[in-house]
Amino acid sequence: MKIIPTTEAIGKVIGHDLTEITPGEFKGVAFKKGHIITKEDIDHLLRIGKENIYVIELKENEVHEDDAAIILGNLICGNGTYYTEPSEGKINIKAKYRGLLKIENHLLDDVNDLGDICLATLHGNRIVEKNGLIGGCRVIPLIISKEKINEVQKILSTYPNFMLQVKPFKPLKTAIIVTGSEVYKGIINDKFGPVVHEKVNNFNSEIIMKKIVPDDIITIKDAIIEAKTVGAELIIVTGGMSVDPDDKTPGAIKSTGAEIIAYGTPVLPGSMLLVAYLDDIPIMGLPGCVMFSHTTAFDILLPRVFAGEKIKRRDITKLGYGGLCLKCETCSFPDCHFGKI
Ligand SMILES: Nc1nc2c(c(=O)[nH]1)N[C@H]1C(S)=C(S)[C@@H](COP(=O)(O)OP(=O)(O)OC[C@H]3O[C@@H](n4cnc5c(N)ncnc54)[C@H](O)[C@@H]3O)O[C@H]1N2
Numbered sequence: 001m002k003i004i005p006t007t008e009a010i011g012k013v014i015g016h017d018l019t020e021i022t023p024g025e026f027k028g029v030a031f032k033k034g035h036i037i038t039k040e041d042i043d044h045l046l047r048i049g050k051e052n053i054y055v056i057e058l059k060e061n062e063v064h065e066d067d068a069a070i071i072l073g074n075l076i077c078g079n080g081t082y083y084t085e086p087s088e089g090k091i092n093i094k095a096k097y098r099g100l101l102k103i104e105n106h107l108l109d110d111v112n113d114l115g116d117i118c119l120a121t122l123h124g125n126r127i128v129e130k131n132g133l134i135g136g137c138r139v140i141p142l143i144i145s146k147e148k149i150n151e152v153q154k155i156l157s158t159y160p161n162f163m164l165q166v167k168p169f170k171p172l173k174t175a176i177i178v179t180g181s182e183v184y185k186g187i188i189n190d191k192f193g194p195v196v197h198e199k200v201n202n203f204n205s206e207i208i209m210k211k212i213v214p215d216d217i218i219t220i221k222d223a224i225i226e227a228k229t230v231g232a233e234l235i236i237v238t239g240g241m242s243v244d245p246d247d248k249t250p251g252a253i254k255s256t257g258a259e260i261i262a263y264g265t266p267v268l269p270g271s272m273l274l275v276a277y278l279d280d281i282p283i284m285g286l287p288g289c290v291m292f293s294h295t296t297a298f299d300i301l302l303p304r305v306f307a308g309e310k311i312k313r314r315d316i317t318k319l320g321y322g323g324l325c326l327k328c329e330t331c332s333f334p335d336c337h338f339g340k341i
Pocket residue numbers: 178179180182183188189190191192193238239240241242243244247270271272286287288289290291
């Protein structure tokens with residue numbers, strides 16, 4: 001640190017906290033360590049008796065923590081994200097709009113491995129709301145070397161706008177096919193359709209077809225083909241997903257020629273969920289638990305479908321880690337471990 005006259009300190013970095021006391025009114029920090037002195041600060045500094053001041057001199061290859069945080073914010077923040085003004089070397093990273101949070105963990109790890117930079121985020125593959133906090137980045141020392149920032153740039157340069165992003169949701173014209181002879185015959189009322197309807201509504205999507213069909217392979221198959229013909233962009237089939245002789249839904253989906261990505265997900269509840277694609281149209285077969293459990297595999301996968309992602313088998317098999325719902329009395333999903341990878 002170096003002592004210089006306060007009048008010559010514009011643009012310099014204060015080396016320690018400076019206290020101001022106005023008897024009976026105020027005692028506290030007037031200027032924090034690390035503050036960059038502006039023209040407007042000079043009178044204030046003189047008023048609190050500082051004619052000379054300890055400053056930290058930035059060397060050619062050094063950057064102040066707040067300036068570094070801005071540079072890092074520009075490097076880190078991908079599509080659909082922004083960062084707030086730095087304070088004490090820290091920026092908050094937020095979502096520009098409601099969408100699906102995507103994080104490339106291996107890049108995050110590489111950045112954190114450099115040292116001197118702390119980058120903390122939520123888990124990816126979850127819904128985030130507009131202006132919701134998704135991460136924070138802090139430069140640990142008051143002054144950081146330019147080389148360190150260049151290393152971050154090197155790590156991220158092959159993946160521009162990639163490490164941290166929010167994918168917007170796109171509305172999808174949705175068909176709901178409710179299976180179950182007991183529902184079709186009117187022995188019981190349909191309680192599944194409304195649950196699915198509400199979940200799809202969360203993505204501002206229109207239900208273009210809703211049909212109740214009996215447990216019959218051909219009828220279920222025909223309903224799926226009809227949904228495709230009328231322009232469905234997402235087809236959801238409920239019930240009949242287990243192994244009872246009357247459970248025909250998986251077979252019916254297969255018989256349309258759809259590619260089965262997975263029948264069975266390592267998620268509880270939701271283990272008998274099926275994901276398939278008929279050409280490019282996603283088909284989801286929902287087991288009974290989606291109707292009576294608050295949160296299931298369906299809630300994990302649906303946001304990804306509405307974000308336009310094509311679900312791959314590995315996306316599903318990876319869900320086992322963190323795939324056990326604790327069925328808390330008050331559900332805090334997605335603010336919990338469930339479905340986070
Ligand atoms: N041997 C095995 N049995 C079961 C397994 C298993 O792995 N091996 N898995 C269990 C799991 S997990 C679930 S979840 C359910 C899956 O059930 P389904 O999708 O086959 O559901 P259904 O049999 O069609 O119906 C179950 C229950 O819910 C009522 N239901 C169905 N749809 C409606 C509707 N639209 N409205 C109102 N109520 C509805 C239905 O009447 C049944 O009571 O399988 C386990 N079994």
